[in-house]
Amino acid sequence: MCAEDVEKLVNNRLRDLKIGKNLEDTLRVEVDRANSSPFTSKIEQAAPPKRFSTPSFTCFKGYSDPESHLKHFKSLMILYKAEDALMCKVFAMTLSISSLKELTYFFTKEYTSYRTIKKKPDHLFNLCKKPDESLRDYIKRFKAEKTNNVGCDDQIASSAFKKCLPVEHDLYRELTITPSQTLEEVFATTESYAL
Template sequence: MRAPREPKVKPPNIDAYDGTTDPDMHLLVYRHHMYVQGITDSTWCKYFPGTLKGVASKWFERLPAGTIRSFLELELLFSTRFMAHKEEKKTSMHLSRIQQGKDESLRSYVKRFNLEAGHIPDLPDGVVFDNFIRGLKKGSFKFDLVKKSVRTMAEVLDEAEAFIHATEICSVPKDPRGKSDRAPGAAGQKRSRAYDRERFEYNTDMYTILMDAGSKYEIDRPFPMKSPPESRDPKLYCHFHSDIGHDTNECKSLKRALDGLAAKGFLKSYISRNTGGSGKPFYKKNKSPPSKEDGNRTDPECVAVISGGLAAGGPTMRGQKDYAKRLG
């Protein structure tokens, strides 16, 4: 503490620590401030007492002279003294406690699960995936994941986002006059499907639409990318995800979000034409009465169907059943 004061050092502009919260979090914030200044170890020690107050400040003043010879020693003393206030270190066991509520929406469950998983460092993707599936209640979405042999959290989040957008589009109030936005088919012709996902072509790029529509309409933010940052192209940036990896105009999540707004009657000035369904069954009639267990359903008249290949259990019915049982 007797070392000379360095010139041009900015005192840390952080909240003072009073001894009632996690000491390691205070140390982390302090380090972030001091790192950018590139100063000596003795200066780190000299400025630290100024970030304390109350009980913590009194503790420091009572330390015997010569106790601290480096900032590393000061960190250890400080962290040990207030260790009773440290936050519990969460592990994968905490994820196993997260269950989707009976009346909880899929969007709410995904956000809650991701928030909890973000507090646990170095989680293997397989552990995150298994716990997510285990906590997911039975319903259309869980069935679709098994059917599509989804194996990673990145795939789960992509499917979840598509399912949620499909649900929102399907819940658009019907025209009270019974009219449809689509041109009527030939007389007497029966539709094989109640709904096809509406697809739109736009007269300008999606980035421009996002910049304009984002200030006018409420657009739900996409789920974060789950692929490792080092595996993505740093030259490509998505303004919808606020992350690197792909271009805004190539973002599938943004396309779904804009199509959802367009299906509700917005973005009319940007629509060049409605291409109708994709040609693939995205919605179909649910011939059986809706199950009470199925909390991840779309509108009672339509169920989102995500097409896919063989289930993860292989080509046999026995293998598929075993895989479904393993996922709960």
């Protein structure tokens, strides 16, 4: 959509809404409201049925039974034969969250188990080759961990890879003979050794 189309759209919308003096302020508030909604446009545009008045709900404060709260909500909304989209829109009013800080806290608390934990480069020194693990599997596991370790330079990774090999392994001796190898060279030597 080009700038002219947007301008026409805005002008038509303003004419249709018959907005008075505070034209720009009203439009800005409406745009901000539309952009700040957490709902999809289908939910945002859901219209309540005729004679719908929002029932009085008990706000969910976070320390009562959530299933009981949902049952209460659904039992009140079923009287209005409310569609799913309208129920989503109205349900937000039953939550007692007073700030973004509070919402952020509850959101992160609820989904903290899915959080990606940033690993430090020294984590690679804990990836020792297991006695029953093949050299190829160890290389795959090490490379995967190295990839997930943002900010780890190749010199640290190279040192960790060598250090995590068993001392009695022939590859360990071969890699420690030339200690200034790059990570790419270490992997190339290891790959050829694995073959």
